[in-house]
Structures are given as structure tokens and as C-alpha cells.
Amino acid sequence: MSKGITSRVENYSQWYNELVVRAGLAENSGVRGSMVIKPYGYAIWEKMRDQLDKMFKETGHENAYFPLFIPKSYFSKEASHVDGFAKECAVVTHYRLKTDANNQIVVDEDAKLEEELIVRPTSETIIWSTYKNWIQSYRDLPILINQWANVVRWEMRTRLFLRTSEFLWQEGHTAHSTAQEAMAETRQMLDIYAEFAENWLALPVIKGAKSASERFAGALETLSIEAMMQDGKALQSGTSHFLGQNFAKAFDVKFLTKEGKQEYVWASSWGVSTRLMGALIMAHSDDKGLVLPPKLAPIHVVIVPIYKNTGELEKISAAVKIMMTELKAKGITVKFDDNDNNRPGFKFAEYELKGVPVRLAMGMRDLEAGNVELVRRDTLEKQVVKQVGIAEYIEKLLIEIQQNIYSKAHKHREANTHKVDTYAEFKQIIESENGGFVLAHWDGTPETEEKIKEETKATIRCIPFDSPEEDGVCMYSGKPSKQRVLFAKAY
């Protein structure tokens, strides 16, 4: 049996890195800052993508595809956008290589582009330059489009899934005839992200609005969902932006209203990325490996035979096949691992590492008694169950596991969320080992926000929608405040 991974207590960060690699989710590539998403990791991402795609389509969105490259000048058109996105980016300057006199492959200086192309860090500019031609009248609105794509943001310090120079994501870009409709869309998509996070990732999230300084470059309002990781830090897991008329103005996109007037179009954009993989891993996994919510697990059930010889294996296999047929009929994905090269103990550790929700083991004694040994990954509890009715049993158990994983994450968050009224107390909590979320009063100024960030590394994650109005004073400045906001250190 191979050596286990570093424990969370020992080194949380190292635990995460080892887990991602050892569970076969992703690894660093030979290209600085870019990762390889391995088949097991990609299978989880595909499940996320398919479910989100379904939810987008159910709410009237269509997919499309826009160019990877964006001319440099497009970024200059929206003033705040350029500062946010055009700076740390991959720049294509040439379109040809050649073999030089020394037989080396070099850039062909004759093939220099007149205008540099930026590898898209996000697609507002290229999409709004396109929407200009698609929108003439109110009849062309709304446009509800989503794109699944790769994007590049140059990063100096990268971490698998959490921060990589290239990542996969979806970006929705919608166009509307009124501000109200665009804002409703912005909120609807945040709600969809929250529903997905809670029901699929089993991840409780806090919905809210970003402070002005944390807004998307070019947005009038940025909404986000924030989740707590096991180390008490926050991970922003999805954002939805109300862009006002900023991009419509930058790209001169007007429409004829019903009343016959020319007006600028209203916009939203929203996205989630392979960062969700990081959230999934860090929220639920333990020192033995991944703990996957059944709804996103590529394999729901693994069956390991325990046998001394081929004869025994054959008898066990026959019983396993019956169980497999029943499980598959219920849409449960099942793998029978009868690989003779590895011992059961090795296999158990391997599937714990990979987070398979349910493990069944069957030896001759089980077979004869009509039993099977079952271990659920989330609790590691062992039980003996009857082979008869196993599919119904596991079907219910998977639902229970999904709920239990959510409950555990929810309990953890509740236990580590604190209402705080003094800056001293705030610092004590933020700097403690468990970290956590702090709900505190803030005077609403970027100056205070910046000071707190400088001094503690904690940021305002969001102004939660469900934070009630109450009179208070800013824990930092003592100025009046009407509402608590959510502070935390963040990934």
C-alpha cells in the first residue's frame, strides 16, 4: 500500500496539493501556470458542466462560441475593464515561426501582427462588439447567451484548480432592454449558482453583493456566492455582474425601443470556472482523500471481491453481476474491481483516495450468508447489508450521503461564523488557526476596507442579502453602519 497523503492539520496547503495529484484530478504541466486536467478530474468537471448547462437552458439560455483572440484595441474601449483585464495577459504578436541559419526554430519577424491579439481573459469586449450587429430593435432583445470556453489570465503564483493561468469556465453574456430586466437576470443567475453549489456540490454558500472595490472591472454591481473551506477561509465560487450600459456604450450598441427611441442596451455577465473543483475538494475531503457528493461522483459504488483462488472469485463474480445489473438499472454507476494485481487493502485505500461514495466488499462468507460489506466514504462506517434489495438500499443511501456531506459543511460554517463588534476581537478570530467568517459593521468606505485588508489580510467577501438592517458602528472607524458585512481571508 502506498504512503498516505499529508494530513490537514500537518499542512493544509500541502494536503490539498497532494490530494489533487494523488487522486488523479490534475497535475502541473510543462507549461508554466497551466495544468493538465486528468480523466478522473475531468469526469467530475463534466458532471458539473452538464448540470449547469441544463439549468442555463431551462432558464432560456443558448450556447454559442466567440473567438479566443481579442484585438488589443477592444480592451481600451471600456476604461475600467482595461485596467482589470488587459494587463496580465497572454499577448500574441506573431503568426509564424521559421527555421533560422543555425537550424533553430525562431519567430519570423516578417510575420508580426499589425495589432497584437490578447488571449481572452473574459469575453465582454469581443461579445459586445458582436452584439452591436445583432441588436437593432427591442424585438432582438433579450439575448441570453452562454459560452463554455478556456480563458487565460497570467498568474505568477499558481495552484491547481484554484489559480492557474489557463482555466475552463462558462461565461454568460446577456443583453436586455431595461435595467430592471438585466438586474433580474444578474440575480437569477446567482440564484442558479447557489442552487447548484448547495444541491450538487453539497456546499452551503452565502449570497451577497461585492463592495465597490471588489467589483468586476466594468460592472456596476457584482454579486457572488461565498463558501467556507475546512481551514476557515472563504472561496468565491461564482459571480454574476450587472454591467449597466457600460459595454453598450463602449461598443455603441443601441436599440430602437417600442416607443421609437434609440437607447443603449443593458447587460449582465456571469461565470463559474474549474475553481469549483478546488471548492469541492477543499470543502469536503479528509486525510484519506476525496469525499465526493454522490451527484458529482464519476463512480458511485465500487465492489471489491475478497478471494483466495479463481474458484472463489468466479462464485463471487456471479453474485456481483446480479447486484451490478440492479444498481445500473437505477442509474447508479458501479465499478467491479477484480484486478488481480492489487490486494483488497490497496484497493480500499485507492477508492477512499478517489472519494467513491460507497464501497462494497464481498468474500466467501458474505456470499454464503447473502450479505455484502458496505462502507460509506463520508463517515467510513462499516455495515453488513443483504444482497437482496441492495440497489434500493444504496439508492437511498446515496441521497443520505449527499445530504450528510452538505450538513457537515453547513455545521462547520455555522461553528466558524462569528458576529463581532470590536476590531480587537475581529483580528483575534481572523488570525486564529481556524479563521472563519466574521459578520461585522463597516462604514462603507473603500479606505476602511483597504486598511483592514492591509492589516489583517481579510477582505469583505460580500454584503450578504440576508444580513438584516441594524444600527451599528464600524468596528474600525467607529462611524455609523446600517448592516453587517461578511469578512474572511480568502483563496
Added chain:
Amino acid sequence: MSKGITSRVENYSQWYNELVVRAGLAENSGVRGSMVIKPYGYAIWEKMRDQLDKMFKETGHENAYFPLFIPKSYFSKEASHVDGFAKECAVVTHYRLKTDANNQIVVDEDAKLEEELIVRPTSETIIWSTYKNWIQSYRDLPILINQWANVVRWEMRTRLFLRTSEFLWQEGHTAHSTAQEAMAETRQMLDIYAEFAENWLALPVIKGAKSASERFAGALETLSIEAMMQDGKALQSGTSHFLGQNFAKAFDVKFLTKEGKQEYVWASSWGVSTRLMGALIMAHSDDKGLVLPPKLAPIHVVIVPIYKNTGELEKISAAVKIMMTELKAKGITVKFDDNDNNRPGFKFAEYELKGVPVRLAMGMRDLEAGNVELVRRDTLEKQVVKQVGIAEYIEKLLIEIQQNIYSKAHKHREANTHKVDTYAEFKQIIESENGGFVLAHWDGTPETEEKIKEETKATIRCIPFDSPEEDGVCMYSGKPSKQRVLFAKAY
């Protein structure tokens, strides 16, 4: 009603371009050589992707994702590959922009990459540099991985879907312990492409091997499927490559055999792209617009009400809703177009343009008689059918339409495929308006192939698998030949 599109006879090339844009499939973007795939076009591509993905998974393949950027030096490792792919490509040289003294956004020369990055034109090099770490022993083999991705090959003259600088595709990259197994995989994937082309695209294809000069750069053998378009030209619709040990040697990927020896790994790669959209459009469509095989049509049935007032529309809508429920229950996608802004004639033309396989129209007289008017897109035949049992009727009809579109394309190909023994006859056919496929003897030399290409623009599309051995002489050189090969002008 808006003006129709240019007819095929008038100008085939213009017909294609107009059709792609007017049917809402794709359009040129502000980025030279890059297209925007619009929602209706992307919906067709999604159907292709989903079906291919299913077929790949059924044959044991898994998806993964590798980096977009490839270090320049990777290309130099496989000698023939670099000539084929590293030349016309997008080169990333910098990772930052800055605002200069004149407040212009310019490339930051301080952020020059030590080694240039190539935007992937294909991923053999980055993937084999990764496989090196994944493969130690025969137990790690085979590796059967596919990737859905965007790729970039710089093109000076581009056409929507057929040749664009950026396109979407899938690329399979497999690793095997024997040449036989890698070759069997190469062939299996070609067969899957052919099955997909024939059963889904309704496109008859000829399977065969490429001549040496048409092989993929780095392959020992390239197999392809070749389809005939309505103008008699060939369109290569999928390729599968046997790479031998070339990439294993270039990236030093060895494995321990069962016998305890170190050997280089054997490889295949295979791909189809958004080019298939071009094939689909050019093979079946007519002067009124797209003709979509039902299996790839985003909408199977459109229903247009014919009414004089709201009261009539309400009565018709009630009957339509019943039909829609029945159709949807059979997995048939149906759209009811009760948009009051457009007249029925406009709608008819619009859905013909978009290639919706079945159109239903219902007026008050139809309603009262329990009838509905049905027009199938492939033949434009009009018939009156009973509302009762409409779902069963259309379910069968969609199968018939799928078959009919295939048969039509097959007949067209057969009528325009010629066995030819003299070069004079060859030139006459190739240069004729209908063009077509020519089966002729060839002496097997690249010199003859090149001469024929120079003189006629026709190329050897493939050496068909089903071309029988027969004694003959090369139509060009008079040297002996054992088999006819397939010549055509090609896209």
C-alpha cells in the same frame, strides 16, 4: 419577406457563405480568420459533439484537458511534426500590456517570455510530454484519452467552418504496448467517424488511407473519410493517424514490457472538427436553405398557426398544445411559432432557411376537419394529415427523412464517381462543372501525384479500403499499378 439566397447554380461558393450567415449558423468576427458560432449553429455542433462523445466513451475512451499553450521547443522534438505545424501558428511572446507615456495600451517589453509559447495547432507534443510521466509499465497501457478543445492554425484565406484560424475539435491521443493494437485503434476510430458520418450526418463516406505526401506530420499512416459535396468536390471529414513510435521517441516514452524489457510506446491520434458543419451544410442544403438530417436538427418540428384574429389563434393554440405534448413525449423537439409580428409566408421561408425537417401549419378549416398541413423540408412535399396520431406519424417520418437525405447524397455521389483509364478523360471530368470523384490507377510515386495536382488541382483523396486489387497502368506515367485510388478536387 426577405430576399432569398444566391442559388447554387449561380454561384456555389456564394450560396454557401450566404446560407451559413442567413441561417444563423456562424459569421465572421472582428478578429481576422476567426468566426463566431451562433446559437443555432452551436446547437447543431453540440448534437454532433454529444453523439461522438457517447461513441468514444462506449469504446473505452475518457476525456481530459491539456494546456492551450505549447512551448516552442516541444515542436522541435519531432522532426516532421515541426514542419507541418509549427510554422503558421499564433505565437505568444509577452505576458503583459502597459499604458505608455501617451496613454496608449502597449506591449510591456519587460514582460517578454524566455521561451515563446505556441497556441496549440494540435496537441501531440504537449500530450506526449505528459504521457512520459504517466507510463512506466505495460500495466499503464493502453491510455485512451480524448480532448474537446479549440485549436489555432494561422490561415490567410478563410471560410466559415471550412477553414478558420481558430476552430473547435476533438483530438484523441492513445498509447499502446504494440503496433498492432495502435493500428487497430486507428482503424476503429476511423470506423466510428464513418458510422457517425453516415448515420448522423446522413453523409456517405469513402474510407481509405492517405498517400504518403498527404499524411499527418509525424504519422506513419493517415486514414481518412472522404465525402462528396454537391459541387462534386471532396471534403475530408475526419482523420485517424497511426503514429508508430515517433512521438514516444521524441519525448522518450518507454514502458516495461511483461517480459521485462524497455520499449517505446505505440501511438494513435484522431480528430474531427467544426469542419463537419461545413460538410453537413454543403452536402444536403438547397437554394431555399439548410436541409438538416433530423438526428442533428435542433428543432424537429415547427408549427405555424394561420389565423385572422385572436379568437382563431386561441382555438388553434389549444389543438396545437395537445399535439405538442404528444410530440414531446416521443422525444421530438417542437416549436410553436405564434409570433404575431411575422406573416405565415415569412415564417415558412425562415424555417426552410433553417432546415427544420417538418413544418406543420394549421388554420381554422384544418382545425375543424381534424387535419394539419405538413411539409417535409427534404422534398418540400405538402400533405394533409390527421391530428390524431400525428406523433406516431412524425416519428416515422423523421426516420424516413433521415434515410432519404442519406440516399440522395449517396445517389449523387454514385452518379458523379467515375472509373477512368486515361489522363485526358481524367482531366475532362475533373475540369467539368460537376467535378466528381475519379477512381484511377496511379504509379504510387509522390512525383506523379504532385504533377497531377499541379496540372489539374486534383489530389489523391485516399486509397480506398474497398478498392479491389487489379492490374493496371498509371494514367499519368504508364507505369504498373495494382489498385485504383480516389482523385478529386477538395475543400
